[in-house]
Amino acid sequence: MTTTAPAAALTTASITAALFQTDAYKLGHIHMYPQGTTKVLSNFTNRGSRIEGVDHVVHFGLQAFLQKFCIEAFAPFFAADEDDAVAEYQAGLNDILGPNTVGTGHIRALHRRGYLPLIFRAVPEGTRVPLQVPSVTVESTEPEFFWLVNYIETALSASIWQPSTAATIADKYRGILDAAAEKTGTDAAFVDWQLHDFSFRGMPGVEAAAASGAGHLLSFKGSDSLASADFIRRYYNSSFGVDNGQILGSIPASEHAVMCAGGQDGEAGTFRHILEVNPSGNISLVSDGYDLWHVLQNILPGLKDIITCRDGNVVIRPDSGDPADIVCGTSTRPGAAVPDAVPAMTSDPAFFGVVAILDAEFGSARNQAGYKVLNNVRVMYGDSITPERAADITARLETAGYAAENVVLGAGSFTYQYVTRDTFSSAVKVTYIEVNGEGRNVFKDPITAKGFGSKRSATGRLAVTRNDDGGLALIEKATPEQEEASLLQPVWANGGFLRRQSFADVRAVLGNIAS
Structure with a gap:
C-alpha cells in the first residue's frame, strides 16, 4: 500500500531563503557598525597550511558561488512581491531573534534595488596563491548597502574553501x-x-x-x-x-x-x-x-x-x-x-x-x-x-x-573529506571601511593568539602584484594606482559577471593538464 503526504504537509521554497544563508548573529550587524558607515571592503585569504610542503592554495570556486548564490539564490527574493518578501523576512527574524530593533527597512531597500550592490575582485581561478595573499575581495558599491559585504561572508566562505x-x-x-x-x-x-x-x-x-x-x-x-x-x-x-x-x-x-x-x-x-x-x-x-x-x-x-x-x-x-x-x-x-x-x-x-x-x-x-x-x-x-x-x-x-x-x-x-576550513586557515576579514566620507584601515591582531600562530589580518585597500621572481605578493594600504594594476581584477558587480572563465581556462591557468 502506498500513501501520499497530505497537501498541508507540502511546502514551497522560501522567497527569502538566501537572506538566511548567513550566521544568525549577522542579522543585526547593520546597526553595530559606526554611525555614518558607507563602505566596507573584505578579503578572502588562506592564512596558513596544515599540510607539509604546501604554501600555495589554488584559487577555485568563486565563479560557481557568484552564479549560484549571488544570482540564482536571490532570484526568488527579487522576483517576489515586495511586501510579501519583507513580511516573510520579518517573520523569520522574529522567530530567530524574537522582538528586536533590527527592522526590515534595509531589506525593503535591497529588494527595490533588484540586485546585490557588491563588486568582487579576484585573481584568475586556477592561480596558485601564496599563503597570506588574498585571492578575492568583495566591496559594497552603494553607501546604503555597506552591511551586505560581511552579511554574505558566511556563504562566500562556505562555498569556496572546500573546492579550493x-x-x-x-x-x-x-x-x-x-x-x-x-x-x-x-x-x-x-x-x-x-x-x-x-x-x-x-x-x-x-x-x-x-x-x-x-x-x-x-x-x-x-x-x-x-x-x-x-x-x-x-x-x-x-x-x-x-x-x-x-x-x-x-x-x-x-x-x-x-x-x-x-x-x-x-x-x-x-x-x-x-x-x-x-x-x-x-x-x-x-x-x-x-x-x-x-x-x-x-x-x-x-x-x-x-x-x-x-x-x-x-x-x-x-x-x-x-x-x-x-x-x-x-x-x-x-x-x-x-x-x-x-x-x-x-x-x-x-x-x-x-x-x-x-x-x-x-x-x-x-x-x-x-x-x-x-x-x-x-x-x-x-x-x-x-x-x-x-x-x-x-x-x-x-x-x-x-x-x-x-x-x-x-x-x-x-x-x-578529511579537511576543514582550517586546513589552510581560510578566512574572510574586513580590511577597510569608510565612515562619514573618511577611510579607515581595519585589521585584527589578537594578542592572545600570537603564541599559537598569528591571526593578524591585512589592512587597508588591497592589491596583489608580482615580485621580481614572478611570485605573488600583497600590497596593503594600496593606492588607487596600485589597485588599478592589481591582479585582483573585477569579475562581478551589481548583479552580473564582468569576466567568466571556462573550465578549460581554469585548467590552463593551473597548468597541470595540457589543452
Whole structure:
C-alpha cells in the first residue's frame, strides 16, 4: 500500500531563503557598525597550511558561488512581491531573534534595488596563491548597502574553501605523480588519469562532492564523481571561453557487490563472466572480495588466454590492507632487511606484492627508461590513499624497477573529506571601511593568539602584484594606482559577471593538464 503526504504537509521554497544563508548573529550587524558607515571592503585569504610542503592554495570556486548564490539564490527574493518578501523576512527574524530593533527597512531597500550592490575582485581561478595573499575581495558599491559585504561572508566562505582546498590537494598529488612519471619513463599524459576520484559517497552531501570533485578535475581527468561534471557544465561552461574538452572519464569497473554475487565458490566464474561480456577496452576488477592472493595465483592464471588476447588492460584492484605493502610487497619497505633465503612466491605472496606477482604471471617489457611495464594488466589501489602513500608507492615501484604507469591510485573521502576550513586557515576579514566620507584601515591582531600562530589580518585597500621572481605578493594600504594594476581584477558587480572563465581556462591557468 502506498500513501501520499497530505497537501498541508507540502511546502514551497522560501522567497527569502538566501537572506538566511548567513550566521544568525549577522542579522543585526547593520546597526553595530559606526554611525555614518558607507563602505566596507573584505578579503578572502588562506592564512596558513596544515599540510607539509604546501604554501600555495589554488584559487577555485568563486565563479560557481557568484552564479549560484549571488544570482540564482536571490532570484526568488527579487522576483517576489515586495511586501510579501519583507513580511516573510520579518517573520523569520522574529522567530530567530524574537522582538528586536533590527527592522526590515534595509531589506525593503535591497529588494527595490533588484540586485546585490557588491563588486568582487579576484585573481584568475586556477592561480596558485601564496599563503597570506588574498585571492578575492568583495566591496559594497552603494553607501546604503555597506552591511551586505560581511552579511554574505558566511556563504562566500562556505562555498569556496572546500573546492579550493580540494584543488590544492590534487595539485600536490599531481606534483608527486609527475615526478614519478618523469623518473621512470612514463608518458606525462598518463598522469592525467593516474589519480581517480572515488570520493563521492564519502562527502557530506551531493553539492560538496560536486564542488570538491571539480577541484580534483583541475589536475586529473579520472573520476567517478559524475555530479562534478554537472557542476562544471553549470558554472564553468565552455561558452565562457574555449571548449572544455573532456571533463572527466572512467572505465567499466566492478565492485564488491558484483564480485561477491556469485559467492566464494563461484568467484572464478564471476571473473570469467565479466571479462567475456567486456571483450575489449580497459576494465577494473575488484579482487579482494575473499582472498586476493588466491585470485592472483589461481584465478587469473586460469583466465590468461582471455586477458592476453584482449585489446585493453585488465586492472586488478586490491582494496584492503596497507596500500604500499599490498601493491609493492613487504620486501620493498624502506630499510627492509634482505632475507637469507627469498621465500617462494606461493608461500608468502605478501612479500612480493601484487605488481611482482602479476609480472611473474603475465610478464613485462622495459620502456625506454629501462623500467618494467606489465603486459596486459595494471594495478589500482583506491583505499585510504594520501599524498604520502602515493609518494611511497611510486618510490617503492621505482626501486623495484617498475614504471609508475603500472599503478593507478584512487582518491576517496580519506583525501577530500578529511579537511576543514582550517586546513589552510581560510578566512574572510574586513580590511577597510569608510565612515562619514573618511577611510579607515581595519585589521585584527589578537594578542592572545600570537603564541599559537598569528591571526593578524591585512589592512587597508588591497592589491596583489608580482615580485621580481614572478611570485605573488600583497600590497596593503594600496593606492588607487596600485589597485588599478592589481591582479585582483573585477569579475562581478551589481548583479552580473564582468569576466567568466571556462573550465578549460581554469585548467590552463593551473597548468597541470595540457589543452
